[in-house]
Every structure is written in structure tokens, then in C-alpha cells.
Amino acid sequence: MPVLTKEQQDYKKFSKSKRPKPPLLKNMTMAFVVGGTICVIGQVFLSFFIAKGLTPSQAAGPTSIIMIFFGAFLTGTGVYDKLGKYAGAGSIVPITGFANSIVSPAMEFKREGYVFGVAAKMFVVAGPVLVYGITSATIIGLIYYLLHML
Numbered sequence: 001m002p003v004l005t006k007e008q009q010d011y012k013k014f015s016k017s018k019r020p021k022p023p024l025l026k027n028m029t030m031a032f033v034v035g036g037t038i039c040v041i042g043q044v045f046l047s048f049f050i051a052k053g054l055t056p057s058q059a060a061g062p063t064s065i066i067m068i069f070f071g072a073f074l075t076g077t078g079v080y081d082k083l084g085k086y087a088g089a090g091s092i093v094p095i096t097g098f099a100n101s102i103v104s105p106a107m108e109f110k111r112e113g114y115v116f117g118v119a120a121k122m123f124v125v126a127g128p129v130l131v132y133g134i135t136s137a138t139i140i141g142l143i144y145y146l147l148h149m150l
Contacts, residue, residue, distance in 0.1 A: 027088050034087030038094040042067050064095060071099030076107065101129075 004012065045066050049059035074080040080100050084091045091097055105124045 030086060031088045031090030033090065034083065035090030035093055038067075038091070038096055041070075042094070067095045068099040071096030072103045075100045075103040098129075 042063055046056070046059050046063045049062055050056060054062075071080060074083070074096070080091065080096070081104075084100070091100070
């Protein structure tokens, strides 16, 4: 960490005092309400599939597919970006946020073509999440397997 001069320290204090304070309570409330609403919509679909005769584990797949579709569709129409500005983390955390993280870069680079634009940039954001998630799951699965073999 570099040592700051007296002038730099004074400027750092001054700039910190002039920085606007974020409305934390409002931001947390909006994240909770919007994220909760997305989850309630997912629960409605899950309950619908269970009422149609699927088991809860069988109903999870179609529910996830529908929620991912809605996230991708709303991203494609530009609605999800507006929702994200309004809701913050409340729109990012649910599964619809995952769909948004894949579709957004693909849309941004579509003018570069389907191969070098959409296909190449689709997993720019979500790719590392998938790689580390799959790798972590594999390692944990192997450890679990080895521990239960003994």
C-alpha cells in the first residue's frame, strides 16, 4: 500500500465527505421486494406443476425452464435491465438473473455475427461461474465419495 502525502490524505477525506450516501434502506427493501416477487412467481409455477401430478423434484425442472425463459425474454425486450436498475441485487440473485447474465452479452455483441459475436460472448459473464461451479461440485463430490468409501 503506497504512503499518501498530507495533500493526498486531505483530498481523500474531502472527497469522502462530499460523496453522496446511498439510500441503503430503500435499496435493501427494493431488492427484497423484487427478488421475493420473482421467487413467488417461481413458487406459483412449481405449485402448478405439483398440482398437475408431478412430484416436487419432477416439477423443479419445468419451473426452472420457465423462469429462465422469462429472464431471457425480459432481457431481450429490455425490461430486465430496467428492473435491475430499480431492484438491484433483487433481480440478480434468482435464476432469472442467470438468464440475464447469459443473454445480455450475447445481445451486446450480436452485430459481430452469430459465431464471433453471440456464440463467443454469450458466456463471458456466466462462463466463469459455470466453470468454477462445476469444478467445485466435482471436487466436493469426489471428497464425499472418498469419505463414504472408508
